[in-house]
Amino acid sequence: MNTKTIWSPYEIRWARPEEWRPVMRMIWRTFMKFEGKEYSEEGIRNFFYFVTGNELYTLFLRGEYLLMVALDEGNIIGAGSVRNRNHLSLLFVDENYHRMGVGCTILEKLCEYLKTEVGERYMSVQAAPYAVNFYRKQGFRTVRPEMEYGGIRVTLMEKIF
Incomplete structure (x- = not known):
């Protein structure tokens, strides 16, 4: 899985299994x-189960859940x-690195990968x-106004490449 070279002062690459936790x-x-x-409380609990459950991890190990990481000195x-x-x-960035371009760069690399390697024409996000x-x-752009399910509030958005 190659990605276009987008400059960043941080190492940005595909995650390794030992980095999951x-x-x-x-x-x-x-x-x-x-x-x-x-x-x-319901939304917090559901998000916790989403990021700590085995379902995503299993998909990640099978290559069906692509995860890119940004690292600063490891x-x-x-x-x-x-x-x-x-x-x-x-898409999350440690609070000490907010507003430093980390999230933007990860997003750019993921979009570039989807466009050039997968042939996708857009990306969606809740x-x-x-x-x-x-x-x-x-x-x-917003596709659908904010909605809530399982205590989690989201706005469906998409970006056309």
Whole structure:
């Protein structure tokens, strides 16, 4: 899985199996710090099960859940994943690296991969309330207004390549 060379001061590459748990811990910490306050107890519980359950990990090991990581001197500082061919599943950056281009670069690399290697024409995402403006700035448009299911609030968005 090659990706176009997009410059970043951080190492950005496909995740290795041994990085799964540290990535999910970073995602959980970041979720609780920035998004958890927007969710009900049910939503927090469902998100926890989503990132800690075996289903995603099994898909990842089979190559059906693509996970890209950003590292700073070997430490995981960001991650983005794609499932169902072209759906951005998770995009999280450690709070100490917000507004430093990490999330933008991961997203650019994932989009470039989908466009050039997979032949996709768009990417979709169910954006959390905290992330809607970020995705708008990255060229995503709202497809469906915010909705809630299982206590998780999301806005369906897409980006055409």
